[in-house]
Amino acid sequence: MCYERGSDSDANSWGKWVRFQCNSTTGYFESSTGNGQFSCIFFITGTVANGIANVKTWFPGDRNPKEVITGTIEAFNDNGRAVIRASLKEEHGGCWNVQPFAREPVSFTLSEPGSWESIRVVSAKRAYFFTKPTDDKPRKAYAVMGNLLRVFESKNGMVRAEYVSTDKKRTQGWIPEHDLFRADSPGVPGNSGSGSR
Numbered sequence: 001m002c003y004e005r006g007s008d009s010d011a012n013s014w015g016k017w018v019r020f021q022c023n024s025t026t027g028y029f030e031s032s033t034g035n036g037q038f039s040c041i042f043f044i045t046g047t048v049a050n051g052i053a054n055v056k057t058w059f060p061g062d063r064n065p066k067e068v069i070t071g072t073i074e075a076f077n078d079n080g081r082a083v084i085r086a087s088l089k090e091e092h093g094g095c096w097n098v099q100p101f102a103r104e105p106v107s108f109t110l111s112e113p114g115s116w117e118s119i120r121v122v123s124a125k126r127a128y129f130f131t132k133p134t135d136d137k138p139r140k141a142y143a144v145m146g147n148l149l150r151v152f153e154s155k156n157g158m159v160r161a162e163y164v165s166t167d168k169k170r171t172q173g174w175i176p177e178h179d180l181f182r183a184d185s186p187g188v189p190g191n192s193g194s195g196s197r
Helices: none
Strands: 017-020 024-033 038-049 052-058 069-078 081-088 106-109 118-121 126-128 142-144 148-155 158-164 170-176
Touching: 024 052, 024 118, 038 069, 126 170
Parallel strands: none
Antiparallel strands: 017 024, 024 038, 038 052, 052 069, 069 081, 081 106, 118 148, 126 142, 148 158, 158 170
């Protein structure tokens, strides 16, 4: 089964997004307890075959490929609801205390379909939005390090993205890709992550 896009139904779903298509998946999981004292955060990327994605996961900003934790994500339909079930071979730091994935699989239901192509996280102190990818001058709006973005397309080192705040306010525009953490594997942000264009 192929889901075009999806996020989970948890109360903090603004921080948990997964794109699950017929041949690939990308995503990001973020949850915390104790007013942020403990957190579980990781990127997700993988290939899909027969409704199951073999995934690699890592903390944004990790530069060591040895920190990658593998697992699976399965997509299925449960009484008309789109569901994904995730399982990892071991826990990311903090996840054992927030949302364990290694003991048993964790299921999430689709709460908001979308049309993004990938999920990215801001690596720069401030990543300014531009109206067009060719503009020289940014707008006043920006996202900050750690903000999660939905990316709709990439063009000439820029990504057309949307940031959704915790109060559901949406900001859209073009952001330099070098202001974002890589989404394909652990490593340095985009080009430099310096926050400059």
